Amino acid sequence: MDVLILAAGYAVRLRPLTLNTPKPLLDIGGRKLLDRILDKLIPLKNEIKSIYIITNEKFFEKFEEWFKGCGVPIEIMLINDGSCSNETRLGAIKDLEMAVAAGNIEGDLLVIAGDNLFDFDLKDFLSFVWAMPDKVIVALHDIGDLAAAARFGVAKINDKFRIVDFEEKPAKPKSTLISTGIYYFPKETVRLISDYIKSGRKGQDAPGHYIKWLSSKGEVYGFVFDEDWYDIGDIASYEEADRKYKGGGKSGKA
Secondary structure, X not given: OEEEEEOOOOOHHHOOOOOOOOHHXXXXXXXXXXXXXXXXXXXXXXXXXXXXXXXXXOOHHHHHHHXXXXXXXXXXXXXXXXXXXXXXXXXXXXXXXXXXXXXOOOOOEEEEEOOEEEOOOHHHHHHHHHOOOOOEEEEEEEOOOHHHHOOOEEEEEOOOOEEEEEEEOOOOOOOOEEEEEEEEEOHHHHXXXXXXXXXXXXXXXXXXXXXXXXXXXXXXXXXXXXXXXXXXXXXXXXXXXXXXXXXXXXXXXX
């Protein structure tokens, strides 16, 4: 299994913090957000072949500087998607396609959004995956508020955890169960990414559009976790997470 971390966004709602620093390299409680993600991946090093991190032209040198001192015992490849601004960004799905091509990824793929701050153990997620390794799996969290859910991809699941409805940023959410930007794609669905893009369907940005398309073609399942999860979407949410982790947050190294 390979891992792809999506880190090519521009986080405009976090400016001025992200004018010269990409969101994944912001400090949360004294530790970079990206390092906290890698803290979750290192215990899985025997399961992971390579980690790919796709970013953009504007911040590529920042990631190169970070890479020199990251000290992760797993092969890491940085990928530059060539975009220079929020207005010219490719979007997550096209970045996904580019990374798969650049890394010549032919097997199963774990995708993690580079602004993800979560407390659950990825070993639990993979245990769920290995019970049905030929299915797409999405990490889901109950945000507990319909208005808040409207900012995310919203899923409905049945009693067997199969996703029976998925909608990206719906005006009227049908549930409070949201996608947290962590996805497992078996190799067969990795190959379908280019087909989705070539179809010209609306929604070439957020991976949730691809999840919706896949759920209409086959079985997609949700791994539901109860541990804390943080959406670092604006200054207020960043400061809240920073305070919590400075006080001894559960995830990674406080």
